Amino acid sequence: MKKRGIFVAGTGTDVGKTYVSALLVKSLRERGMNAGYFKPALSGAVREGERLVPGDAQMVCECAGLPGDPADYVAYCYEPAVSPHLAAQLSGKPIEPDGIMNRFREIASQFDYVLTEGCGGIFCPLRTDSRTLLLTDVASLLGYEVVLVSPSGLGAINAAVLAVQYAQNRGLHLRAVIMNQFEDENFLHQDNKKQIERFTGLEVVPVARNARTISADFLLESSALA
């Protein structure tokens, strides 16, 4: 299914995918675009009585002013704070591509643009039993270009270049790399940016610590909106 949007992946877990996603959805909405959010699978949700609260969706909804229950923006939500394939196994609720796509279609029917946030790093198994389902398979199903969120400090060149090359080997198109918690005056960060640009050929967008806005220009200029 083709719907305007982007897939936000990371070099690893906790690199700032949700932080960046929230600001990008907010930025798109401030431009008057009816942009929404989708999270195919989330583990580590917080239990409140009978309900599981998906933290990532809650943060994006609050920051970007999305309507409704944050849980509606997530296809598969699990309590154990482990890789989604293991959380699904422990919960006895396997992740089905159809389940992801059905929830996606519901969200896509309400929005003109859907920013989808991956889980974990770019290599993230969602299912490892009788069939294999990887995070990159979901990005392929959705047909989106990928924005890769990377840290900015020591190790960033290795992490970002490997992640980009892996995603490209899986047939995905990369739109940009976001270097998160970037410090303009830090010579290591500056050089990492130069090397990531050089070895990936991609646009690299720096995002500062505690940034309150991220310009969505690099999304709007892209074929991600075509």
Ligand SMILES: Nc1ncnc2c1ncn2[C@@H]1O[C@H](COP(=O)(O)OP(=O)(O)OP(=O)(O)O)[C@@H](O)[C@H]1O
């Ligand atoms: N630019 C930033 N400035 C300040 N804090 C940040 C920034 N980016 C991320 N953080 C903080 O770092 C932590 C991890 O970020 P975040 O939850 O966005 O990571 P993630 O990649 O979405 O993780 P997950 O793999 O669990 O989805 C959060 O506490 C978040 O608020």
Ligand SMILES: [Mg+2]
């Ligand atoms: Mg997240």
